[in-house]
Amino acid sequence: xxxxxxxxxxxxxxxxxxxxxxxxxxxxxxxxxxxxxxxxxxxxxxxxxxxxxxxxxxxxxxxxxxxxxxxxxxxxxxxxxxxxxxxxxxxxxxxxxxxxxxxxxxxxxxxxxxxxxxxxxxxxxxxxxxxxxxxxxxxxxxxxxxxxxxxxxxxxxxxxxxxxxxxxxxxxxxxxxxxxxxxxxxxxxxxx
Amino acid sequence: xxxxxxxxxxxxxxxxxxxxxxxxxxxxxxxxxxxxxxxxxxxxxxxxxxxxxxxxxxxxxxxxxxxxxxxxxxxxxxxxxxxxxxxxxxxxxxxxxxxxxxxxxxxxxxxxxxxxxxxxxxxxxxxxxxxxxxxxxxxxxxxxxxxxxxxxxxxxxxxxxxxxxxxxxxxxxxxxxxxxxxxxxxxxxxxx
DNA sequence: GAATATAATGAGTACGACTCACTTTGGCAA
DNA sequence: TTGCCAAAGTGAGTCGTACTCATTATATTC
Numbered sequence: 001x002x003x004x005x006x007x008x009x010x011x012x013x014x015x016x017x018x019x020x021x022x023x024x025x026x027x028x029x030x031x032x033x034x035x036x037x038x039x040x041x042x043x044x045x046x047x048x049x050x051x052x053x054x055x056x057x058x059x060x061x062x063x064x065x066x067x068x069x070x071x072x073x074x075x076x077x078x079x080x081x082x083x084x085x086x087x088x089x090x091x092x093x094x095x096x097x098x099x100x101x102x103x104x105x106x107x108x109x110x111x112x113x114x115x116x117x118x119x120x121x122x123x124x125x126x127x128x129x130x131x132x133x134x135x136x137x138x139x140x141x142x143x144x145x146x147x148x149x150x151x152x153x154x155x156x157x158x159x160x161x162x163x164x165x166x167x168x169x170x171x172x173x174x175x176x177x178x179x180x181x182x183x184x185x186x187x188x189x190x191x192x
Numbered sequence: 193x194x195x196x197x198x199x200x201x202x203x204x205x206x207x208x209x210x211x212x213x214x215x216x217x218x219x220x221x222x223x224x225x226x227x228x229x230x231x232x233x234x235x236x237x238x239x240x241x242x243x244x245x246x247x248x249x250x251x252x253x254x255x256x257x258x259x260x261x262x263x264x265x266x267x268x269x270x271x272x273x274x275x276x277x278x279x280x281x282x283x284x285x286x287x288x289x290x291x292x293x294x295x296x297x298x299x300x301x302x303x304x305x306x307x308x309x310x311x312x313x314x315x316x317x318x319x320x321x322x323x324x325x326x327x328x329x330x331x332x333x334x335x336x337x338x339x340x341x342x343x344x345x346x347x348x349x350x351x352x353x354x355x356x357x358x359x360x361x362x363x364x365x366x367x368x369x370x371x372x373x374x375x376x377x378x379x380x381x382x383x384x
Numbered sequence: 385g386a387a388t389a390t391a392a393t394g395a396g397t398a399c400g401a402c403t404c405a406c407t408t409t410g411g412c413a414a
Numbered sequence: 415t416t417g418c419c420a421a422a423g424t425g426a427g428t429c430g431t432a433c434t435c436a437t438t439a440t441a442t443t444c
Contacts, residue, residue, distance in 0.1 A: 159363065160373055160376065160377075163355040163373070167355030173351065177348070177351060
């Protein structure tokens, strides 16, 4: 764990006010984007955070950068849950994880759905890469337990899951369809 | 077939210059967006079409409207191919259609990929709705021929295909992954 | 308690979507 | 043919928003 009280290129500590403002901006952005969608003006975020607009742009040079940071923040919370599932020994945990992932994406629709609308580079697929270590473990265990086909690899599974989550959010699938889509996919992935 | 030489609410014919300009704008837009991405300024489209900016906005009141029209235009070409497959009697035509769809989406990446970046309402899922009649026929035939599970319905299959195409384009899947994803999905959809 | 690098500020700039008062023109009837 | 007029075209101007930068403030270091 590197202390985030030191700058990227090492050297001096990051100033206390800068750390504080960065946190405030992220918090404000999450709230503003959740309320107004990602097309909300950056001024609104600055106002809510109680800083000048220039400060927002110092920390996040472009709007996509800001949105990306917000999403990565949300993702951190998910990772914790995924790691908890790794500790279970259930070979079917992989499927439970897929369901968890999709429900999480759906519940954050307000933010995720708008990401696509504004030229953001954040893709669910990129975000999922961070979950990969956990997925690898879950997949291997499922394979060993005979719960999925032998030839399934995580760099195939992750894009598939990403595709479903992305589209579920973007096209506003209802819960029945989300569940059904996962069932169809996972059913097909089980050992033949 | 209603003549498109008459206006929406019936009444007078649409003026010849209006029809001509609409066609020119669509053609210009397709070229400009393909070259510069959908974030290209509307001025550029107007310039290329040889009309004033106001004329573009008369025909397509918002930029999303313009992008949507371009995509729908592209889709028309696909529909022809789908209908040709319906005329085949092969129960496996459904799978061939899925592959065709994904390759078409991938080849138009320049336009499709940028759609998501600009707040466009055009979703691949919406577009696919127009293909539904053809999909219904293909699916029914596949079911009768025992090529897919009995309980699969087209309003489940279409979103699944849409999800894969959308993500394949957005995340720039390579051909191997596109093929593999379709295989995994279709394999799972076959009769158990 | 200077010195100074780092951060904050916010008026200003750039740019692109969209408007609208005015001009032009295609279709129709006399 | 000719005149009428609604439909269509025009493009300078408005407006909102992402982003800049010269200036000011302040957190750290010695």
